[in-house]
């Protein structure tokens with residue numbers, strides 16, 4: 104972590120929390136995914152339509168204080184949006200930028216200055232279109248603007264990249280200044 108060295112513990116806690124939430128969800132078969140839904144109907148009589156979406160909603164507000172800002176791609180997953188709303192309710196300034204557009208991202212950050220740190224939240228794969236974000240450009244913008252890149256790789260984890268390790272490692276060669284959020288409710292919940 105280049106920017107948030109002093110927040111490693113906080114990040115670890117946030118990540119542990121969100122994986123715990125995801126694991127709990129998988130264990131309870133509350134996801135709407137086909138595999139989980141079948142298990143739910145066999146195991147406990149819970150409606151397959153019941154969904155908990157806690158991943159980004161819990162993690163994003165936990166990463167920032169009112170001295171920080173959060174910017175998100177306009178097409179980022181709804182749970183990122185919910186995370187922004189919660190952060191905003193706690194006094195954190197937030198903004199959206201045009202889809203997959205590094206120049207618009209940079210502009211949004213410029214307009215939010217001054218701030219201490221920024222979190223740039225994007226999806227690793229956009230599930231409705233299959234598009235991938237320009238992670239290299241976003242990483243460059245993050246490094247130049249006191250920001251950390253936050254990638255929700257819910258749909259890439261276990262599916263894309265070498266050995267299914269997701270989109271970030273393939274695109275960036277590592278995790279420098281980047282926080283990757285996976286989900287146990289997608290590919291991993293299909294494992295038997």
Ligand SMILES: Cc1ncc(COP(=O)(O)O)c(C=O)c1O
Pocket residue numbers: 125128155156157158159180182226230255257258286287288289
């Ligand atoms: C891109 C993306 N991020 C996050 C989530 C939420 O994941 P979870 O339900 O494991 O909290 C979903 C669920 O549909 C998603 O599609």
